[in-house]
Amino acid sequence: MISIQYSEDPKIRKAQKFVFWTVAGLAGAIVFGLVFGFLIQFLWNATLAAMFDFPTLSFWQAIGLFILAKLFFGFGTGGNNSGRKRKKKADVQEVCVDVEDVSEFTDDETFRKFWREEGRESFEAFRREGEKNDSQES
Numbered sequence: 001m002i003s004i005q006y007s008e009d010p011k012i013r014k015a016q017k018f019v020f021w022t023v024a025g026l027a028g029a030i031v032f033g034l035v036f037g038f039l040i041q042f043l044w045n046a047t048l049a050a051m052f053d054f055p056t057l058s059f060w061q062a063i064g065l066f067i068l069a070k071l072f073f074g075f076g077t078g079g080n081n082s083g084r085k086r087k088k089k090a091d092v093q094e095v096c097v098d099v100e101d102v103s104e105f106t107d108d109e110t111f112r113k114f115w116r117e118e119g120r121e122s123f124e125a126f127r128r129e130g131e132k133n134d135s136q137e138s
Contacts, residue, residue: 037063 004020006013041062048054057065 033063036066040066 004016006016037059041057041059044054044062044065045056049056
């Protein structure tokens with residue numbers, strides 16, 4: 001097992017870790033590229049070249065084909081839902097544009113008094129009305 005000795009100084013240790021992970025990341029990217037290059041070359045030559053008499057690919061042509069495919073079809077989102085989350089957040093923000101920010105009133109005693117006396121009742125009546133409309137539409 002490889003053991004790495006870092007400096008006691010936090011700034012130097014941070015720099016050492018940055019350099020280590022940068023080198024490790026570059027090495028990983030190179031290995032990843034080599035594996036994908038050989039995999040694409042093998043699959044192309046074993047299937048398309050054999051079945052349809054396409055020309056065989058060299059390693060560098062396979063790497064170029066991989067890069068070209070990534071440019072055409074995108075690099076993907078990595079499986080996360082950031083696009084959907086962004087759209088949902090935009091939709092929520094769009095709805096909230098017309099609504100006043102109530103948080104500035106919550107500390108106001110007049111607002112609290114109104115909410116206790118009339119606001120809660122009005123809100124419940126509004127809610128019941130909405131439920132009636134929803135049930136009638138169904």
